[in-house]
Amino acid sequence: MSNNPSVASEYLRVVKTRFESMKNTAEKAFEQLDDRGLFWSPNDNSNSIAVIVKHMSGNMVSRWTDFFHSDGEKPYRDRDGEFENTISSREELYEVWNKGWDVFLKALDTIKEEHLLQIIYIRSEPHTIIEAIERQMYHYSYHIGQIVYIAKQLKSDDWKSLTIPKKKMNN
Secondary structure (H helix, E strand, O other): OOOOOOHHHHHHHHHHHHHHHHHHHHHHHHHHOOHHHHHOOOOOOOOOHHHHHHHHHHHHHHHHOOOOOOOOOOOOOOOHHHHOOOOOOHHHHHHHHHHHHHHHHHHHHHOOHHHOOOEEEEOOEEEEHHHHHHHHHHHHHHHHHHHHHHHHHHHHHHOOOOOOOOOOOOO
16 A cells, blocks of 8 residues: 555645635735725725625535535525625624634535545535535635735735735846
């Protein structure tokens, strides 16, 4: 028997690492903003970071609670309500944020190699667990990008890069 990980176990390790990295990236963006920045939006048709956080958390709780046995779109989910800003403080923002991530990351920990091709349902549509994970990888990275973009616009020249900073040009 080899000590090398299987492709399936390596996949599970990699996706969990990627999701944790996404979470960390958004939190580094949160840290650069004052409280007002977390609730700012350019217009009534755009979402603030707080609203994006609320939506992501609602999605995570719905999709990943009891996901082996129930549809990922829970009857109690108020998706439209997720786009109304009801978060009132940085502390509450982190509570909502961490609630969703806790549900999601704990769910990922329950997935074993033999589950990856198992069918689960999201909005009554069948997905393998791999498809469900990849669906969320796309969805969550999309919103993390929005969070970072909003924060970067608000901080402008005071933005501290979250990745490899651009080289300064000497003129």
